[in-house]
Amino acid sequence: MIFVTFLVAMMIISAICAVVFRDLVNAVIAASVVSLIAAILFYFLQAPDVAMAEASIGTALVIVIFLIAIKKTKRYED
């Protein structure tokens, strides 16, 4: 229970970091950390199918698509 509370606190801090960072590559890495901790929480809720889907799709493929789109546009926010 203390472990789950610690993971939820890390997830919310990492989501707030995705708001604040100005370099877009750093914001995308923070969003993928949110997705990874959500996959661990899916495992604690006894759902192994959904944990596998979120870990492989939300953590590996989404970040590649974002990085290709950032390479073709600007990197910094302003």
Place this chain on the structure above:
Amino acid sequence: MRIVIGILLICVVAFAIILTVVEIPFGISKTKVGTYYIDNGVEQTGAVNIVTSVVLNYRGFDTLGEVTVLFIAALGLGAVVYTFERKKGENTKTPASLVLNTGCRFLFPLILLFGTYIFIHGHLTPGGGFQGGAIIASAFVLVYLGCKGRNSEKKNFVLFESLGGLIFVVVGLLGFIFGGYFLSNFMPKGIPGELFSAGIIPVLYIAIGFKVGSELAGIIAELL
């Protein structure tokens, strides 16, 4: 100014939502449909994994709709990428170093084998077509990023994707001819726990695995 208005609006909405969510109890069984599927799932479908029998047998039409939405999204992405402006010097790819090249070429068939294992055993262990397809797509991304300037061939991806969708619809229509309704389970069910059991469920998951894997790899190859 926008930040202050944003925080105020979200506080108002959050207050209303919190008043509703507090009434929902956590950790108590709430519905009767779920208990019916758990009690009668193994006899009626033959699959040991209950989530698989819900996705492909009890709610199979939703999976057909989701496959259609993926197809339309890939089609729209192909149409938008066709109108991109190409700069002159973009097609020269620099080769990667020797260690990276050899490592990626060694890992590619192993990751493909692991993804195939996951979607073939979809009705026995946690897994299935979507997870196995995503792992196959990430194997192709590894080859594009690590090996020596490989050009992306898009024709093979389109062929496998269309083949997967076609097999899904043909099996559904065969169920209509033999069983009386679309996507009925007309093949023999066998003993629960064996590899060749559960009727049409392994065939449908193989088709979905091919389709999702080649679709996601095709999306990334199109954008590169």
Place this chain on the structure above:
Amino acid sequence: MMSFINSYIYYIASFGLVFIGLFILIAKQNLIKMIIGINIADTGVNLFLISLGYIRKGTAPVFSRPNLNPRLMVDPVPHALVLTAIVIGVAVLALALSLAVRLFQHYRTLDMRKIKEQRW
């Protein structure tokens, strides 16, 4: 206090993510940052749906061993819905990013205020 956190921690986590995603959509102007906000809100809603079907001291809905109590298994219907929702979220994200790149190539900027003012 401890029992309150014990029973509601998953609801706090999922709605916290949804509100942070909505805040990014309201208060930021860069187009790619807005798409990151949509992704975070999607993850929050999926977490809420799965935490609705949890039963205390339950186990995963797979009959892997011969003697398992079917009364102690988690609800399998939200798992099927969330599997579909994750894959559709990725497809919509890819389409949105290709449209954002096309907008950048036409207007040479990704700022929402400048794009809205240049219409006519």
